[in-house]
Amino acid sequence: xxxxxxxxxxxxxxxxxxxxxxxxxxxxxxxxxxxxxxxxxxxxxxxxxxxxxxxxxxxxxxxxxxxxxxxxxxxxxxxxxxxxxxxxxxxxxxxxxxxxxxxxxxxxxxxxxxxxxxxxxxxxxxxxxxxxxxxxxxxxxxxxxxxxxxxxxxxxxxxxxxxxxxxxxxxxxxxxxxxxxxxxxxxxxxxxxxxxxxxxxxxxxxxxxxxxxxxxxxxxxxxxxxxxxxxxxxxxxxxxxxxxxxxxxxxxxxxxxxxxxxxxxxxxxxxxxxxxxxxxxxxxxxxxxxxxxxxxxxxxxxxxxxxxxxxxxxxxxxxxxxxxxxxxxxxxxxx
Amino acid sequence: xxxxxxxxxxxxxxxxxxxxxxxxxxxxxxxxxxxxxxxxxxxxxxxxxxxxxxxxxxxxxxxxxxxxxxxxxxxxxxxxxxxxxxxxxxxxxxxxxxxxxxxxxxxxxxxxxxxxxxxxxxxxxxxxxxxxxxxxxxxxxxxxxxxxxxxxxxxxxxxxxxxxxxxxxxxxxxxxxxxxxxxxxxxxxxxxxxxxxxxxxxxxxxxxxxxxxxxxxxxxxxxxxxxxxxxxxxxxxxxxxxxxxxxxxxxxxxxxxxxxxxxxxxxxxxxxxxxxxxxxxxxxxxxxxxxxxxxxxxxxxxxxxxxxxxxxxxxxxxxxxxxxxxxxxxxxxxx
Numbered sequence: 001x002x003x004x005x006x007x008x009x010x011x012x013x014x015x016x017x018x019x020x021x022x023x024x025x026x027x028x029x030x031x032x033x034x035x036x037x038x039x040x041x042x043x044x045x046x047x048x049x050x051x052x053x054x055x056x057x058x059x060x061x062x063x064x065x066x067x068x069x070x071x072x073x074x075x076x077x078x079x080x081x082x083x084x085x086x087x088x089x090x091x092x093x094x095x096x097x098x099x100x101x102x103x104x105x106x107x108x109x110x111x112x113x114x115x116x117x118x119x120x121x122x123x124x125x126x127x128x129x130x131x132x133x134x135x136x137x138x139x140x141x142x143x144x145x146x147x148x149x150x151x152x153x154x155x156x157x158x159x160x161x162x163x164x165x166x167x168x169x170x171x172x173x174x175x176x177x178x179x180x181x182x183x184x185x186x187x188x189x190x191x192x193x194x195x196x197x198x199x200x201x202x203x204x205x206x207x208x209x210x211x212x213x214x215x216x217x218x219x220x221x222x223x224x225x226x227x228x229x230x231x232x233x234x235x236x237x238x239x240x241x242x243x244x245x246x247x248x249x250x251x252x253x254x255x256x257x258x259x260x261x262x263x264x265x266x267x268x269x270x271x272x273x274x275x276x277x278x279x280x281x282x283x284x285x286x287x288x289x290x291x292x293x294x295x296x297x298x299x300x301x302x303x304x305x306x307x308x309x310x311x312x313x314x315x316x317x318x319x320x321x322x323x324x325x326x327x328x329x330x331x332x333x334x335x
Numbered sequence: 336x337x338x339x340x341x342x343x344x345x346x347x348x349x350x351x352x353x354x355x356x357x358x359x360x361x362x363x364x365x366x367x368x369x370x371x372x373x374x375x376x377x378x379x380x381x382x383x384x385x386x387x388x389x390x391x392x393x394x395x396x397x398x399x400x401x402x403x404x405x406x407x408x409x410x411x412x413x414x415x416x417x418x419x420x421x422x423x424x425x426x427x428x429x430x431x432x433x434x435x436x437x438x439x440x441x442x443x444x445x446x447x448x449x450x451x452x453x454x455x456x457x458x459x460x461x462x463x464x465x466x467x468x469x470x471x472x473x474x475x476x477x478x479x480x481x482x483x484x485x486x487x488x489x490x491x492x493x494x495x496x497x498x499x500x501x502x503x504x505x506x507x508x509x510x511x512x513x514x515x516x517x518x519x520x521x522x523x524x525x526x527x528x529x530x531x532x533x534x535x536x537x538x539x540x541x542x543x544x545x546x547x548x549x550x551x552x553x554x555x556x557x558x559x560x561x562x563x564x565x566x567x568x569x570x571x572x573x574x575x576x577x578x579x580x581x582x583x584x585x586x587x588x589x590x591x592x593x594x595x596x597x598x599x600x601x602x603x604x605x606x607x608x609x610x611x612x613x614x615x616x617x618x619x620x621x622x623x624x625x626x627x628x629x630x631x632x633x634x635x636x637x638x639x640x641x642x643x644x645x646x647x648x649x650x651x652x653x654x655x656x657x658x659x660x661x662x663x664x665x666x667x668x669x670x
Contacts, residue, residue, distance in 0.1 A: 053600075067399070150344055257598065258596060259596055260594065262560075262597055264582050264593065265560075265582055265593065267579045269394065269395060269611065270611060271396075271611040271612065271613050273610045274602060274609040275609070276608075278603065281606060
């Protein structure tokens with residue numbers, strides 16, 4: 001065990017796309033857990049697009065990170081010391097409150113034991129964790145896909161998109177991938193997506209969506225906002241459902257207005273429903289969903305891919321890679 | 336009875352806000368009804384914001400009017416001659432397919448007998464017709480208001496808004512009017528609205544909405560799009576419902592992109608639902624809703640106000656008045 005705790009603290013609120021220098025790596029002694037707390041050593045950290053919103057003074061759904069605080073984030077780690085009767089040293093646990101650091105002091109609340117028999121422990125941050133659960137609830141509860149529906153998914157090979165596309169196929173839908181490279185689209189095809197659009201090379205994205213979705217888009221699983229959103233909104237089928245799950249394309253605009261073409265006419269004409277999604281609203285149902293995803297995985301119906309950076313010192317770089325769509329699959333950091 | 340049929344035909348597709356010269360008044364002989372058709376003399380014509388979409392080559396939910404065709408629109412008239420067993424001369428009827436003309440040839444389908452005992456016959460174009468039914472279904476089915484909810488309504492004294500505000504009050508909500516003049520807001524107060532915002536004089540519309548809706552907006556009944564929409568979207572309560580019922584503020588932009596601040600972050604953060612509304616989706620339930628509105632009216636819970644122009648020759652002017660928010664209450668033309 002390390003005898004010091006390295007921590008990435010926020011140095012400033014970035015304007016636009018963050019830079020590695022917006023965080024600073026500091027070292028402090030390994031902390032002691034208080035009553036009913038535990039000391040956990042991090043094994044894997046997750047970096048996710050939502051974190052852009054946490055380092056902005058703009059209003060958000062959760063409190064942001066202040067200057068000088070340890071950067072927020074979920075992680076999987078091993079309990080080193082425990083003052084709580086439900087946890088003991090050696091337990092593998094997952095928490096949303098881990099933070100970018102070697103050691104975290106965690107309360108029992110919000111800390112979940114990971115069952116290593118379900119898959120590699122880092123899958124608790126991937127298809128068996130927040131991204132997989134987001135894909136599941138956002139697609140099924142908000143998107144309400146029916147067999148035969150066309151489901152278009154942005155960031156289709158990403159942590160959420162790759163699972164959403166496969167659930168769409170399980171539900172009998174036609175899944176259309178929108179991603180940033182032909183390599184990612186080839187992987188989407190392997191996963192079962194029926195068609196793919198490379199938004200970086202498409203000369204006319206609206207026309208490409210129309211071509212890939214000749215009957216219009218019944219369910220739009222939007223992980224990006226921005227120009228992909230605009231193009232799909234021009235191609236809504238009657239009574240389309242649009243899931244606003246992520247806005248990674250706005251990562252350079254946090255706290256600023258997002259100016260562009262609006263879609264109120266398209267929403268009215270299609271009688272579409274555009275709905276915001278946040279995973280925390282579904283906490284009561286996490287366990288059942290996790291079991292379903294694990295079962296599909298065991299049956300070979302859900303595959304997944306991770307992009308794993310090595311070392312805590314790589315955490316900001318891994319996060320920035322994600323914001324630039326340079327990752328391929330769920331981005332993790334192995335500490 | 337007149338011995339000629341005056342008709343307003345479309346002269347050109349307007350760019351931006353239409354002008355009276357975009358239509359031309361022509362005269363032709365009074366037509367003869369064919370088999371199972373009837374000849375109806377117009378008594379009242381309705382002008383409505385949706386008509387802006389019908390004189391644009393842009394994609395819409397219904398076929399538009401072509402150059403040289405009689406302008407579309409609903410009306411109330413008296414049957415003059417009938418070749419259909421269900422209708423006889425003297426019947427007062429309402430139709431969506433009337434058009435801006437003295438006489439219409441109407442089929443039985445889509446033509447409804449008006450019961451004069453329910454109210455003045457022109458109310459079939461007002462609170463007992465499309466505007467009243469739109470307010471009813473859009474608010475109750477899409478908005479799903481709960482007692483105590485804050486319901487903000489744009490074009491609050493207009494044909495749809497005035498009824499929506501009163502239904503919101505019947506359902507135990509707090510109703511907030513957004514309108515274009517203090518005179519209209521005073522009338523909204525008389526109807527029972529709890530607060531009002533004059534969007535033409537508010538120095539900071541977003542701040543005015545925040546002040547009038549201190550707990551945020553639970554239901555936004557949007558009849559306008561544009562800057563009012565933008566201001567309300569900055570003030571959504573958690574799980575807000577936004578009804579996209581009309582886009583009159585975009586009347587000068589038909590067929591062009593509507594550029595401005597988008598609200599995807601607001602939708603995500605509030606987990607809001609933004610949904611397009613079109614009255615035709617609720618045809619099966621018109622009669623029950625009409626009875627309910629008539630009953631509320633009889634109980635004194637629904638009041639209404641019309642703005643009636645005199646003479647068929649005033650029809651384009653009445654429509655343009657509506658697009659400029661210069662009408663006060665449901666805009667009609669008495670032929």
